[in-house]
Each structure stands twice: as C-alpha cells, then as structure tokens.
Amino acid sequence: MILLEWDRTARQAPGVAAVFGTGLIGRTAIDALRRNLDCVRLHHMQWDWSSDTSGQARQIAQTVRNALDPHEDAVFATIWAAGHSGFGTDPAGMQTELAALEDVMNLVQKIGATLPPNRRCFIHTSSAGGLFEGQTACGANTKPVPLRPYGEGKLAQEACVRNSDALGRRHILRPSSVYGYVPGARRGLFTVLVATALQGKTARIMGAMNTLRDYIFADDIGRFISDLVCNHASNPISNAVSTTLLASGRPAAIYEVINVVKACVGRPLFIKIDPHPENARHNTFLRTALPRDFKPTGLHEGIALTVGAVCRDRFQGAFL
Template sequence: MSTSGTGPVLVVGSRGLLGEAVVREVARRGRPALRAQVRWGADARTDLAQALDQALEAAGESPVQIAWCAGVGVTATPQEVLDAEYQTLCAFAELLTGLPEATRHRMTLFFASSAGGVYAGSPSQPPFDERSPVGPLAPYGRAKLKAEERLVELTTSGIRVVVGRIANLYGPGQDLTKQQGLISQLALAQQTAQPLGVYVSMDTLRDYIYVDDCASIVVDMMDRAHQLDPGSPAVTKVLASQRSVSIAALIGEMRRIHRRRPRVVVAPSARALQQARDLRLRSVVWPDLDHRPLTPLAVGMVSTGEDISRKLRVRGRSRS
C-alpha cells in the first residue's frame, strides 16, 4: 500500500489497544510516531496543547497527521463519563481551529469511532456499510456519533478528517479492566478457570478485526486523505474483517485451541437491549484499502491468549 505521509503522526490514546498498534505501524514504516502524554481530567486540555505543539515543531513544514484513538467508553459507560470525554475532544478541536491556516491545510485527523455503537439499532438490514442509516441503542453509540459530527466540522477550517467506524477490535494489549473484548474475556476465563457471564444469545453475530490489521488501515486512511485538497469533505469508512462470527463459534474455536471449553454462563441482562443480534459489516468506501491479507481469527486468538498469559504471570510474580 502506498504511503504518502512523511511527517510525524501524533497518537492520542497511545497506550490503548488501537493507539499502541498505530504507534507500532507508523514506526514500522520508518516514520516518527509521537505519543500524546495526557492526564485525562482537568489537565487534559493543557497536555493536548503541549502534545500538539511538539508535533508541529517536529513536523516543521511537513504534513502532520493526528490519530485520535482515545476513549474509555464502553456500552455500559455512565453518561457523565461520556460527556467529559466529549468536552475534552471539543477542547482539542478548538486548539486545531486556532492554528494558522497554512498549518491547518497540512493536517489530517483520524477519529476512531465504533461501528457496533452507531449501527446497533440501524433500521436497515445487515451487513451494514457506510450508506446504512445509523441508529445507536446506547449512550456510548450516541456519544460516538456526536464526536464524529464535531470533528467533521473541522473540514470547514481546511483540516482533512477521516472517521473509522471500527468493528470489534481484538488482539494483544486489551485492557482487561474495561470488561470489553469478548475474545480477551474468553481467553482470560480460559486461563483462570473462572466463569464468564455472557448476556446475549449464542447466535449473536459480530465482526472481529485484529488490531494490527486495523492499525495498518488507519495509517493508510490518513495517507490517502492527505492527498485530498484541504477542506475536502470528511471520509467515513467501516474498518472490519467483513466476516461474521457467532459467539458460539468463538467458544468452539477457543475450545479447539486450548482443548477444553471455557466456562461460559448465559446471564440475561438489561444491557442485552443495547446490543444488536446481527452486526455483520462491510465497506464500500475506499475498498482497495481492504485488499490485504488479514490475520486469521485462530491466529489472532492465540496471540491474544499468549499476551494474557504473560500478563497473568507478571501479576503473579508481583504478588509473590
């Protein structure tokens, strides 16, 4: 895939699952990846301003790309937490619009959104793509759409904006404390012999994309967008493997890998009302970016399990 970008990439949320992978991908391509060191809370705006200044200084007159991969929100996140995240994002948007015009015209911003969050209640039939009407069922999905809309406004100031509506992301580096990521939670349950409560039907269909594959598409999206004229309309793309897998099939694959079945308990919950049973996805925007070999699900599940095993060993040593 052609890489037109030459300047630095500022990664916001660089310690998260996607952010870490984007940093690795940028470095793999021989380009500088800058990690925004942000104290989320009252100091976030100050830290984001400092990170932006550092990126602009490193770029000189070169293009600047920003990958916003931050976000602690999940489906069950309280509204006040989502509101605080949105205010921080708005503060960053204000920083960008306050830059000189020439600087804005060489900037590209990627925003990591959620395909599951925005399409969960779509009135159209799956598979969902960029043309499908959105229909979030939970505050998390509505917050993602609101953030998308705010950042898309930046195109009027000359900044190129690309939005990635990402499928279920998985791989090494998942934050297990967020209770997010079914593959990671299954692997954790398998290795700790603890039961995992699943509150949706076993025939629920989801699209799982390995984090390194997703990061590669993210960087390609930013490079492609840089070739557009300043202020071009924002581009939204679904980032997915475009293959659906049921929860029952995931459990079966985990059993095949580990030669024993993970302990799964179907636990009905009101949260199931915020989940769609069928979230098959596809992309019709910049489809050539999807023409690449993707990590097979079984291979990705093994890598994820090995990462969790290492973390458990480290945790065990720290307690001994």
C-alpha cells in the first residue's frame, strides 16, 4: 500500500491518503492525486494480508499520525482498491477478501478515532459488473441481483462499509468494466488485445462477440477519486454515505472493441472464441444513472490511450 502526504498551500488543506491496492484503479487514483495536489510525498508501506499484519499496522498508523498531528485541519482519506477477486472467485476467496477489508477498516478507525468526521473519509471500490451481471439498462434505482459469489461478496463488502459510522464519510463506488493499463496491474481484455495484436499472437475471448458491456477508462475513476479527496474539506456534510455508479452510459459489443483496437494498432488481430463462454451476459447502464458532473472518456480515445501506454511501457514506444 502507499501513503500520500501533502502540505498546506494557498489552495489546499494538508492531508494524508492511504491507498490500499496499487493495481489499475489504485494507481490511477494515486497519479490523479499527485497531479491535483501540491508538495505530495509518497511512502511505500508493507501490507500483506496473507500474513500477520499487526506490525505493519503499527508502522502505518505511526506514519499517518506523524503527518496528521502537526495540523489541526488535516484530512485523512482511505482508498480501498485492493482485492484479487474476479468473476470466478469462490465464496472462500471472497470471505478472505472481506476479512482483509475489515482489517483495514479497523486500522483506519483507530487512526482516525480522535479526528472529527468531516476530516476523514473512506472510499471503497466495489464492482457494478459483479452486482448487476446479466442486467441491462440499469438505472439509479436498479436493485443489484448478484449471480455469483463474486457479486455477493462485493455486496457484503459494501454493507460492511455502509454500516461503519466510525469510518467518517463513506463513498461506495461501483465502476463497470474497467480498462486501461498501468505497469504490474492485472491484464484485462483490452490490454490483452493490444499486446497480442502488437506481437502477432492470438487472443482468446471468454465471451460472445455480441456481448454488450459498459466499458469505463480507469483514469476516469482515478480522477473521480482524487476529486472526492481534494473536495472533502469543503463539503459541509460531515458523516454520510454515498453510492455512485461509474460507467460510460454507452455500451459496446466485444466485436466493436476488437475493431477499434485493430484500427489503433494498425495491425491484424487474431481471435479465438471460447465456444462455451462463462462470462457472456450483457451488462449495461443508463447515462442518467451517472453522477451529473462525471464525463467519461470515449471508447475510441480510451483505447488509443491504452495502446500508447502499452507501447511505452512494454515495447519502448515501438510497434514491434
């Protein structure tokens, strides 16, 4: 996990953000915070939920307190973007992830126990795809009906956060099918398509070509999280819970994604379709369900940016 610490300036209050999970969403949130805040310092901290975390927790707590104590108005934000679960995760795996989340919640509650609610917040990243799998044209009032342990586990995590008043202000985010690229993050469909096209290899598709999904560029989520943190101090609501869908409101079929990737890369794309896909259900959302000021990146632009990121990091900027 990574701690971000920033100083007071003419346009910002001082603060600390603890980011648990440095994959696609966590990393884009960190990058957005570094762009939006001045004088940011990063502390790379050890957090391994597969082992005893008591010693790690003490070190994290001490580092955060050292940063908060000199300031009477410092903000303490926690961003949960961790977890290794996916659509195929079983109930035991989801229970392990919930236990890790509870450990983090206990830690940040202790750290923030002396801070007023309006100086701390907890941002939890859930999964719209897991909660609404198989549902289409989902609106703001659509009820989640999970079809797998993955979705049920995400719903349980949301309830845990929602019911924990001691966390201060809570923001539950429900991103749809996230794409993009950061080094070291789990590779999703878009990254696999780009990499295999560049290398002339074959990509295996675990869905139907006409499967509709609502794809959202990871950087859009990172910017939204950064805005929540940066605007926290100026928000008059001191202790509340919000649940927000983050999607594009513009569904696309897999065959459209493939065609856009081919156009951006400028090379043929070899595809092998799974004849018995386990993840082929449609999943779409209405634009009216999105936050009013949320402006998602268009699919073509997002894929072009993903192609550029893959090339820069993995191919030294050259189309091999």
